[in-house]
Amino acid sequence: MTATGIGASVRRTEDHRFITGKGQYVDDINRPGQSYAVFVRSPHAHATLKKIDISAAEKAPGVLGIYTGDDLAADKVGGLICGWLIHSKDGSPMKAGAHPALAQGKVRYVGDHVAVVIAETLAEARDAAELVAVDYDVLAPCVDLAKAQANGQPQVHAEAPNNTVYAWHLGDKAAVDAAFAQAKHVTKIDLVNNRLIPNAMEPRAAIGEYDTGQGGFTLYTTSQNPHVARLVLSAFNGIAPENKLRVIAPDVGGGFGSKIFIYAEETVCIWAAKKVGRPVKWTADRTEAFLSDAHGRDHVTTAELAMDADGKILALRANTKANLGAYLSTFASSVPTYLYAPLLSGQYNIPAIYCEVDGVYTNTAPVDAYRGAGRPEATFVVERLVEVAARQLGTDPAEFRRKNFITSFPHETPVIMTYDTGDYDASMRKALEMADYANIGKRKAESAKQGKLRGVGFSAYIEACGIAPSKAVGSLGAGVGLWESAEVRVNPVGTVEVLTGSHSHGQGHETTFAQLVSHRLGIPIEQISIVHGDTDKVQMGMGTYGSRSGAVGMSAISKALDKVVAKATKVASRCMEVPETEVDFTDGVFSGRGTNKSMAFGEVALQAYVAHKFDSSEIEPGLKEGAFYDPKNFTFPSGVHIAEVEVDPETGVTRIDRWTAVDDFGILINPMIVEGQVHGGIAQGIGQAMLENAVYDANGQLLTASYMDYCMPRADDLPSFDVAMTTTACPSNPLGIKGCGEAGAIAAPAALINAITDAIGHENLAMPATPQTVWRAVQKAPSKMAAE
Amino acid sequence: MYAFDYHRPATVHDAQGLLKDGAKLLAGGQTLIPTMKQRLASPSAVVDLGAIGELRKIEQNGNALVIGAMATHAEVAGSKTVMSALPGLAGVPGAIGDPHVRNSGTIGGSVANNDPAADYPAAVLALGATVITSKRQIAADNFFDGLFTTVLGEDEIITALSFPLGAKFGYAKFANPASRYALVGVAVAQRGSEVRVAVTGAGSNGVFRVPAMEAALAKSFTPAAITSVKADASGLMSDIHADAAYRANLIGVMAKRAVEAAA
Structure with missing residues (x-):
């Protein structure tokens, strides 16, 4: 291997341009003749659009065009789609209302798109937007998820009676009922998984452009998956055929899921570029981001765990209402179903599981995938249940988990997953040691002397990553396959360009993907370039989300590299006049076994292009190979996080004293980047558990629409993290990678709430556990550890 | 703009x-x-x-x-x-x-x-x-x-x-976790026999003084002197970050800490 190969903590090569201000984000791009779009948004959560009067706005200085839903309809621009069809338990398909890019007839949440104003300057567009007079007939909104399905509630879409998009289920109800009937102990808990707003550092942005000469469109957009955007804009919105539609997602400053989706704004910008005959640029301001980025989480769940007399888990039952918001975003339907319920077995041997999920419309912003997407919600259910069960049984929470861990693999869960490998007890043992769990009693006593309450909480999480085997997800309703593509282009002097369908928006692919190539071809990473994010350069790809780009994207590169090496071996064999079977390739050098003949990789590349030394009817000149890789299974990263906190009972302030994370991500390409992903994920998970909360009032107004009210984690909210790894290589992909991008966000909330409840002697506590929430709990006597 | x-x-x-x-x-x-x-x-x-x-x-x-x-x-x-x-x-x-x-x-x-x-x-x-x-x-x-x-x-x-000049002064702030403005901030000043206690962040009519605490602290300028002086929750702000009762509690806690910090 080279110094820049697999396993080396290489510094991120892309960071130089980011930290010196040379990144090229969408808003940094300016096109000749560019105009600016401002969206007129609904100030009401629910209203009928009686009239949109643009007469005054049209006359305002600099205005180039003002369009409404009627104009999109007249041009037959299709609505936004949801790409995953869920069927209810009665077999009926989900009931979805239309999702036009600009509202038609009704608005359904505060921030819904009513009209677009395009003008010479941003200030002129804003001025004119204020002159668009919209006559609303305000309707009562449906805001409260818990009540949304009740009779008599305002109906968000006529297509979905009682606001129910689907009533889905997974698992064996009869088996679960039977197990509960014979259980010696049942633990029941009510949980709310709070709504979050993604808050990528870079807000969403788009530039649409139409070239009258070529008759083609270009869209610059903040996307995690530009090819999927092109597919949808072409096949469903009908903007242009794919060969006349180029989508570029340049540097993107964070996504966390929120930039997977195809939104109204980019759809309108690219369509309108042809209407006004000018490039049209839109960049969200932060308030627009709060209002209209797809939000995350927002579940209400009742969950139960059945155990036998020995504390062995017999069954798990969960009933969840999932808020989908006012419209179905691109993958909204899959998040609380197939990305959630299949993870309810956690790390445990649970013979029977049954989960019901109702997907519910409300007059709030659409909800879709956000870092972890369904899996944090599942882990929160399992790890809170297990913790409370252990306390009720008077068993040490770590021991209770160990007693119920899955220990043999492959393991088929009752919720359609087959875990391939893992060693859960190894992670637990290591975490207990690192966290000095043996001495927690002493530390609790010391805190008590200072008038503080100390607690410790565990989260033994599992996630399903490497999304996903195409045939399997197709059978579950996905509209697309979830393979990945790669092309490895070797230049004549041996430098390499890798074209990938993955998209980097902070993950460091330009470094880690190059490390794989460096490792395999024996060349330094300086000679390797990673190309992504442009549909004119990379033919097709599925993008980056669900911790898939190592396990799936790099596996595609690995497959293409196999082909490159195979062909280069042929060329080397002819050049060295050594039989192919006797050519070895090690550390970037081809050599003839038992001879003193050798050629460096670059020399072979040159020979492949000059094509003097082989018969080109037998071997094609050139050295360029492509591959599509479709995963055989999900991957199953897992680990144990232990949070230790100290609560000030006077104020309810929780100080996180220690955080131990032991994760099994399989083989690591760049341990430094992996550790960074763990840190970021934990920070987001702590954000959910203690700080972040999207709050709508009863009228559907978003009360947390700025950083004055929406609390993002800051450095001083976080402890230093103790991070370590255990390793079981993933058997289903060639690199043994499992994925690490979401683990922290999945593990952290349960660990933290378990720790705080341990400190204050309560069973349950709502997220976010703000100082007020904790203080209020402390005022009450510790809750009874009552069992049913 | x-x-x-x-x-x-x-x-x-x-x-x-x-x-x-x-x-x-x-x-x-x-x-x-x-x-x-x-x-x-x-x-x-x-x-x-x-x-x-x-x-x-x-x-x-x-x-x-x-x-x-x-x-x-x-x-x-x-x-x-x-x-x-x-x-x-x-x-x-x-x-x-x-x-x-x-x-x-x-x-x-x-x-x-x-x-x-x-x-x-x-x-x-x-x-x-x-x-x-x-x-x-x-x-x-x-x-x-x-x-x-x-x-x-x-x-x-x-x-x-x-x-x-010539006052002992302390300020204790409980920051709103999101905005980092004062959710409750209590300033305490002792000058000779006079003690003034002023509270920001909490009052629905803005900054205000707390006469009961001032009287108790004038007798004894110690945190213990105001342990039993409960701030009145009426007239305090309630919002998504903190209700009046929690703010009233914080006034008591921050006042004690301001006295402790006074120099």
């Missing part, structure tokens, strides 16, 4: 002359500029006080610490003069916002804006400071007049704040 005229006068007198027809003073801009960017404020003109050097002075003047209205939070927090004359005061601007805010925002701007969650009003009221304006001198007790409101006239400019 809507269009507006911009002035940068060299003297207070010139600035005062420009304050007409809905013109607004710019004294750091940490509230005004964001409000204008969001199109929530649309002054006809902005009169920037940034070029008036005399407004930045920080000096000890006999028995008073006089801080120019345009002294930034960072300048006050880092001032040796403040440290030696009234050491507890330096921590007040030191806890405001972030470095960007502290290097732009000013004491005069903060006091004139009278945000109910701002830190300075509590210190000004507890220390019994005098607000010196282009027209008169106003005692702190008479200056603040409800949310975002003061007794300042349309064309009146704060030029300095004068803090009498």
